[in-house]
Amino acid sequence: MKTFLKFILLALIFSGCNQNAKQKIENPSKKDTLTKTEIAAPAVESKKEKNQIEDLDQLFAIDIVDPKSENVFKKYGIEFTGNCYACDLAILSLTEKQFKMTNVCNDKVTKTYEIIEFSGSDNLIQFKTKQNNFVLTKIDKAPVYELKITGDTTELKDLRISKFYTTSKMLDKFEEHDCGDFQG
Structure with missing residues (x-):
């Protein structure tokens, strides 16, 4: 019984660590992708408008x-x-x-x-x-x-x-x- 409880406890700890690792890896990439997309689109528009206004x-x-x-x-x-x-x-x-x-x-x-x-x-x-x-x-x-x-x-x-x-x-x-x- 002790072995069975240790096995379940280790499985829970191991699965908990895996979920945190996945979240840490997935979250930064999602933020980077969103950030890059949000920053890149307005920057292109502002350059076009800036050139037009400079003229x-x-x-x-x-x-x-x-x-x-x-x-x-x-x-x-x-x-x-x-x-x-x-x-x-x-x-x-x-x-x-x-x-x-x-x-x-x-x-x-x-x-x-x-x-x-x-x-x-x-x-x-x-x-x-x-x-x-x-x-x-x-x-x-x-x-x-x-x-x-x-x-x-x-x-x-x-x-x-x-x-x-x-x-x-x-x-x-x-x-x-x-x-x-x-x-x-």
């Missing part, structure tokens, strides 16, 4: 110069009136948290808005401030963005918003008027 750190106004042209760099050109004559155009700057407009001729004339809602995809960026809703639609790979605004569209002195914008990297590829040739 929008400065957007410059362009205008349609030759609507019939197939070449995007000839169809659109740097906006002449706001750069040379009125000097009232706004350069746009966008981050996930704020939207800033700066006068093209005087960087001390600015207006900054806090973004309360932001969403973006490859060709469409939407953001909201307390006053307005903004939609930047990429209408050409160059890139050319069309800006639509809804809400309070009170015009700001010396911060006129254009309909079309491009990034600072691509600005010099578009048709440009020489302001020195302007006789106004």
